[in-house]
Amino acid sequence: MNCKLSVNINKIATLRNARGHNLPNVITVAKDCEKFGAQGITVHPRPDERHIRYNDVLELAQIVTTEFNIEGYPSQSFIDLVLSVKPAQVTLVPDPPDAITSNAGWDTVKHASFLKDTVEIFNTAGIRTSIFVDADTRMIEHAPECKCKRIELYTENYANMFAINPAHAIAPYVTAAKKATELGLEINAGHDLNLTNLHYFYTTIPNLAEVSIGHALICDALYYGLQNTIQLYLKCLKTS
Numbered sequence: 001m002n003c004k005l006s007v008n009i010n011k012i013a014t015l016r017n018a019r020g021h022n023l024p025n026v027i028t029v030a031k032d033c034e035k036f037g038a039q040g041i042t043v044h045p046r047p048d049e050r051h052i053r054y055n056d057v058l059e060l061a062q063i064v065t066t067e068f069n070i071e072g073y074p075s076q077s078f079i080d081l082v083l084s085v086k087p088a089q090v091t092l093v094p095d096p097p098d099a100i101t102s103n104a105g106w107d108t109v110k111h112a113s114f115l116k117d118t119v120e121i122f123n124t125a126g127i128r129t130s131i132f133v134d135a136d137t138r139m140i141e142h143a144p145e146c147k148c149k150r151i152e153l154y155t156e157n158y159a160n161m162f163a164i165n166p167a168h169a170i171a172p173y174v175t176a177a178k179k180a181t182e183l184g185l186e187i188n189a190g191h192d193l194n195l196t197n198l199h200y201f202y203t204t205i206p207n208l209a210e211v212s213i214g215h216a217l218i219c220d221a222l223y224y225g226l227q228n229t230i231q232l233y234l235k236c237l238k239t240s
């Protein structure tokens, strides 16, 4: 199975916002990521717009030719934005508005009815919905109740443990992925994936459809350049 690389360009907006002008230009960077081989562009608009702004999302929707993925907490303003843009995919994340970055997956039991109602809105609009979850069998088992098509496995624990013991780090993700496939869910993954840990993740997790990578990829681009960096990440998503 071909696994797509979706580049999260929030860090580009963060850099731009530091100076108040339009450099780097997120539209140009998104186009370049696609030109250099990325198969998707991800953005995570937050209510305070400290990274990607709602207006960026509207502009990106006009130019992204690969898969556009909008992730975030489904507040009413987020839902309205996604419905107006109609991206290929929306990824629902349970992060509070002031979170530095996503720091947990959904509790699919506790938030079952909220997720079901929210996913239905996007399903009705023909937008594929993915929900961010920990590699926790119980959370995966209850994911189909909300009628999402995909889950995104939250990979921070894997990334943290990878340097110490890769086999141990990945074990819960293999179990989670098998369970998801058994339940008919497609699988994405993201958070703290990088050039060191991505290939092992990809070759060990069955049926990985997509990874979304931001922080490490943009950091690597400082040294290798964006084009080389994207090629290096794509190489990690090959079996040999």
Ligand code: PXP
Pocket (backbone or CB within 6 Å): 008, 010, 044, 071, 091, 093, 101, 102, 132, 152, 189, 190, 191, 192, 193, 212, 213, 214, 215, 216, 217
């Ligand atoms: N997936 C989700 C749901 C996220 O919130 C983030 C961070 O915005 C990522 C993937 C990408 O994580 P990273 O920036 O560590 O690559």
